[in-house]
Structure formats: structure tokens, C-alpha cells
């Protein structure tokens with residue numbers, strides 16, 4: 001998609017579709033009507049406002065109204081897009097609305113859009129949300145569909161003209177200042193769509209080896225360092241828990257380590273941010289086999305690593321003044337004659353021993369060894385993303401990420417990054433109260449405890465492997481997939497986490513710049 005800026009009379013904007021976003025109750029208030037609406041309505045002799053009244057369009061969230069322009073304005077059609085109440089506005093509202101709008105435009109097989117940017121306080125965030133809403137909403141996963149060839153080849157929106165808001169005087173230079181925001185938003189969206197592709201790809205093709213190849217391709221393109229390790233490397237590193245999980249599968253496991261190191265030697269010496277992603281390419285449950293229903297979606301169990309990979313591709317471009325590392329342990333969790341068994345005791349890289357009480361609690365085992373590994377280079381902050389527990393889905397549903405951690409500042413930095421990025425995070429406790437849940441009779445701990453507080457127990461298990469390092473665990477089991485079409489999401493992988501991680505790195509960069517300048 002190609003984005004450009006324009007100003008002036010919206011009724012003269014040449015495009016297949018002109019989108020005019022509207023707040024609830026501002027349609028009928030003469031003083032509040034956006035200029036784009038006023039000028040188009042005038043050219044159409046009041047037909048827009050009349051149709052809106054007749055169709056009951058008020059500007060509520062999820063409301064929209066399509067009107068043919070019959071050649072009365074330069075655009076072929078006008079879409080009124082509801083944003084809901086102005087007092088409840090967040091850039092995410094706009095992101096969702098733009099996602100819906102682009103889906104409608106693509107269904108109509110249109111090629112070009114003009115979008116009248118609304119006048120809001122959060123000007124830059126809103127612009128970013130518009131671009132992301134369009135790019136994310138245009139996503140489709142259709143690589144395995146052989147029917148509907150016409151549909152696949154069908155026209156898609158190629159050009160988007162962003163009409164600068166009225167009332168705000170804009171010259172060329174100011175439009176130029178918006179360019180970096182558009183560029184960032186485009187890169188974040190492309191990375192998110194790539195993460196969605198990785199997750200949507202069936203486990204039969206998105207194997208640990210294939211995932212490592214994707215990481216390699218991206219690293220090369222983005223200019224990141226990459227180190228891969230195979231089964232032998234796992235043994236060398238004594239990752240007994242990771243080895244336990246992978247040993248039932250015929251697929252070769254992969255260790256993936258990506259790193260971004262700043263050019264500036266002083267910046268390169270700064271303590272790093274370490275990102276860790278769960279990368280179980282298929283989770284059958286192992287010998288503690290899942291039910292048929294519980295297994296259907298388990299190609300999604302590498303969504304944490306997909307988000308980390310997506311974020312790294314943008315971070316490589318952002319070039320923050322501190323190092324960022326990404327660590328992943330990719331494998332399958334399968335039942336077989338060589339699989340690890342309930343009752344086995346595994347020896348972790350850290351040396352702690354773990355009694356296996358459920359082979360379906362595999363994510364924490366792999367992550368435990370990977371967190372140990374990541375922690376050895378003494379990062380300033382570790383963040384892991386994992387589709388870790390069904391319990392977290394029971395607690396927070398399909399749209400909210402659980403954020404676990406004891407370091408208030410670290411957790412806050414993620415909550416704020418998520419808020420800025422338009423992703424939903426909710427803090428969850430890591431509490432000693434649950435400690436007994438993982439007590440083992442024969443080893444240092446067991447891998448799965450009682451059902452109650454299952455998401456907390458999983459976080460408690462991970463905590464054993466992070467030592468004193470500030471650490472936040474994001475359980476994305478719910479939001480990694482959308483159960484339905486919603487805003488800029490389709491049914492399937494969401495790419496959740498990419499935006500939050502990128503925003504985290506941006507905010508750390510700003511903070512560092514402020515403290516070193518002041």
C-alpha cells in the first residue's frame with residue numbers, strides 16, 4: 001500500500017472511495033461537522049446527511065454508511081465511518097475502524113482510498129493507527145486456497161491518500177514530518193502480518209527447521225546477527241528440559257538466537273533487552289495427549305516466537321542505542337516411543353531437577369532452559385511471550401494478554417508500551433501463595449500443579465529460571481488468535497505482541513535519550 005498526504009477540499013479528492021470518520025452525535029451538530037463532510041454534503045445537495053438520518057447512521061462504533069457520489073464529488077463513493085463517542089476515543093478505536101473500512105473497500109474491489117484524518121488530540125498516534133488499521137485489515141491468509149482464483153487475484157487497495165485535517169494548517173514541511181510515522185506504522189504492520197503468516201502456516205510446514213529458516217531470511221534482510229543450534233547444541237548446553245520435550249518428535253529442534261548490537265561502541269556496551277518467545281511448532285500434549293478439539297489450533301503454539309521475530313525485524317530498523325537479543329527454542333511436543341514420560345525427572349540447564357507430572361505443560365520446560373540461557377548475558381530486562389496456559393484464557397478471555405512479573409517498573413513499562421501500541425495487557429500476580437502447587441516429592445519441583453491458578457503456577461515455574469533479572473512474562477494464549485473477524489483482525493492469527501515490543505523499545509530509547517541529554 002502506498003500512502004501519501006494531501007490537503008484541501010475533500011470533495012476534490014480523486015479516489016475510488018473517500019472515507020470520512022465521524023464521532024457519535026457530531027454529524028448533526030453544525031459546529032462539529034468535519035469540513036470533509038460539509039463540503040461533500042454541499043456538492044451532493046444535502047443527500048449525505050439525509051441518507052444518514054434515514055439509515056440511522058449516527059457515528060456509533062461499528063456503524064458505517066456507504067453512499068455513491070454519482071459524480072458530484074471527485075471520489076466515486078463516500079463511506080461514513082463511525083468512531084463512537086469522542087470522550088471515549090483512543091487511537092485503537094480508529095485502528096479498528098480503519099480495519100473494517102479496508103475490508104469493505106477490498107470486498108468492493110476498489111483500488112484507491114482517500115481518508116479524511118479526524119481532528120483529535122493524539123494526532124501522531126491517530127495517524128499511526130490509521131496506517132496500521134489499513135495495512136493490518138488488508139491481511140489475508142490464502143496461500144493454500146486453490147479455488148476462488150479470481151478472488152485471490154482481485155484488486156486490492158494500492159493507494160491511500162491521507163487528507164490532512166481541516167482547521168489545522170498544514171504545509172508541505174509538516175506533511176513531511178508525518179512521513180516517519182507512516183514509515184514506522186507500515187513497518188510494524190508488515191512485521192505483524194509476517195508474524196500472522198508464521199502462526200497461520202500449518203505445523204506440517206512451519207516446522208522448527210522452517211521457523212529457523214524464516215528467522216535466517218529475516219536476519220539477513222534486516223542486518224541482524226543470527227546463531228542457530230541443533231540437537232547436538234542442546235546437549236552441549238545441557239538443556240535437559242528442552243531435550244525432554246523435543247525427544248518425542250522426529251522433527252529436529254532448533255535454537256535460535258538473534259541479536260541487534262548498536263554500531264556505537266559505548267551504546268553496544270549498555271545492558272541489553274532480551275526477548276524470549278515460545279516456539280512449540282505443534283503441541284499435541286505429548287503422552288498426556290490433548291483431546292481432538294484441544295489439539296486443532298495447536299499450530300499456534302509458536303505465536304510468542306512469531307511476535308518476537310516480527311518485533312526484531314522492526315527493531316533492526318529502529319536501531320535503538322542499546323542491544324536487543326532474541327532467544328527461542330523451537331520444537332514439537334509429540335507422543336511416541338521416544339517421548340518423555342509422565343514421572344520422568346529432567347535436569348535443567350540451571351541444574352534444578354523437574355518431575356514431569358504432565359507432558360502437556362511443555363512450554364515452561366523449554367522456556368525455563370531458554371530463559372536460563374538468555375539470562376547468562378545479564379540483560380537489563382527480560383520479556384517472554386508465550387501461548388502458555390489455557391487457564392490464562394479462562395481468566396482473561398480471547399483479547400487480553402496476561403502480564404506477570406514481580407518487578408513493578410518492568411511490568412509498568414510493558415503495560416504502558418501496550419497502551420501506546422493499542423494492545424490490551426492486564427497485570428496478573430506471581431505469588432508465593434501458590435508455591436506449594438509445584439512442590440515435588442522426588443525432585444526440586446514438578447512441571448504442573450493443581451488446576452486452580454494454572455496461569456500463575458506456570459509463571460511461578462518460569463520465575464525459578466530468571467534469578468534477579470527484571471522480567472515480565474506475557475501469556476498470549478488467548479489473544480494469539482482471533483475467534484472471529486474483528487476490526488483489523490481476521491479469524492486466525494493476530495500477531496499480538498509485535499506492536500507492544502516495538503513500542504517498548506521505542507520508549508526505552510526516548511527515556512535513554514532524555515536522561516543522557518538532560
Ligand code: BES
Nearest residue numbers: 358360361363387388389390391448477
Ligand atoms: N500450548 C498450551 C496452552 C494453550 C492452550 C495455548 C490453548 C493456546 C490455546 C500449553 O502447552 C498447555 O498445554 N498448557 C496446559 C498446562 C497444563 C497441562 C498444566 C493447559 O493450559 O491446559
Ligand code: MN
Nearest residue numbers: 283360361362
Ligand atoms: Mn501443552
Ligand code: ZN
Nearest residue numbers: 280283301363
Ligand atoms: Zn503448549
